[in-house]
């Protein structure tokens with residue numbers, strides 16, 4: 290059996306959660322187009338859909354939201370551990386440590402199979418952890434969660450202490466919904482592999498966070514921002530991008546293992562951003578860089594079908610709402626928690642331990658060599 294580098298094209302599971310149609314550029318969550326959900330549903334409604342398989346009635350949604358609100362308060366043990374962590378730590382390392390702490394001490398949280406209660410609690414708490422440590426690292430006192438705000442609005446509120454503008458909530462909600470779930474990507478797969486050993490929820494999520502942290506996966510949006518800042522103006526774009534490609538560097542925010550056409554999430558975010566900041570010179574620069582980069586990628590990497598991916602416009606969204614760049618990957622993580630945990634529930638419901646093989650290409654002892 291030949292090995293497949295990067296497991297490209299290997300089907301590792303059947304799933305009812307999402308269809309990632311890379312040839313036609315469609316993303317479907319349990320029978321609904323993700324871009325429609327992003328425009329018309331809340332984060333909580335979409336999470337309910339992914340976890341339970343249907344959209345909630347108003348009454349169910351109200352009860353469900355109450356569970357999220359109850360899960361937002363930082364437990365005292367976690368708060369003490371967060372206080373000990375150096376302020377200069379990167380936020381993904383903070384999140385990995387925080388989830389690990391949550392997985393200690395309380396047997397109901399670490400039991401197999403993972404429970405709905407634990408999944409909601411972990412997902413609801415993530416923005417509180419980010420906001421707490423972010424404010425602490427700036428010498429600011431923490432802002433308690435706002436019980437009347439939804440998940441996304443409350444995240445922005447806990448970061449700034451101000452009720453966020455509706456347009457900011459709208460665009461961040463759209464991004465969070467579009468980034469919530471995406472099939473068998475590296476972080477989701479990592480979590481499913483850990484859970485398949487009948488390990489606990491926290492251990493599986495720590496694996497997912499570790500995978501998400503890498504620049505080829507969740508670390509791309511801050512790199513995109515860095516690239517656009519370096520380019521600075523439209524007239525410098527082509528020269529800069531040519532230099533990057535000629536020296537063998539990758540353009541952050543372009544290319545995708547599955548999408549060989551436009552990433553539908555990037556297109557949806559570009560549309561929403563056009564409404565929000567069409568006059569903004571930085572956004573105009575981003576649109577120009579996208580076009581120039583796609584043209585140049587076709588020249589420097591012919592036949593590879595490299596187009597813009599979600600991370601490029603995720604950077605535009607997060608910059609427009611003034612989210613600090615070092616919170617980009619952590620914010621992506623706060624939304625992807627829903628997809629990860631939906632996959633973990635699915636894995637637990639039909640579990641078989643993952644155990645692929647490798648092809649040995651090293652030396653054989655003399656006794657085993659064929660003459």
Ligand SMILES: CC(C)(COP(=O)(O)OP(=O)(O)OC[C@H]1O[C@@H](n2cnc3c(N)ncnc32)[C@H](O)[C@@H]1OP(=O)(O)O)[C@@H](O)C(=O)NCCC(=O)NCCS
Nearest residue numbers: 505506509538539540541542543544545546590593598600
């Ligand atoms: C996303 C990504 C990791 C997918 O990787 P992959 O499916 O393993 O694709 P490969 O690494 O095999 O790349 C295939 C070819 O396209 C090139 N390529 C892929 N993405 C590229 C990019 N962003 N810029 C320049 N070249 C790129 C590779 O250099 C390779 O060229 P080669 O055939 O000459 O060796 C890759 O496209 C990438 O690194 N993108 C930039 C990071 C990013 O935006 N990540 C967020 C993803 S949502």
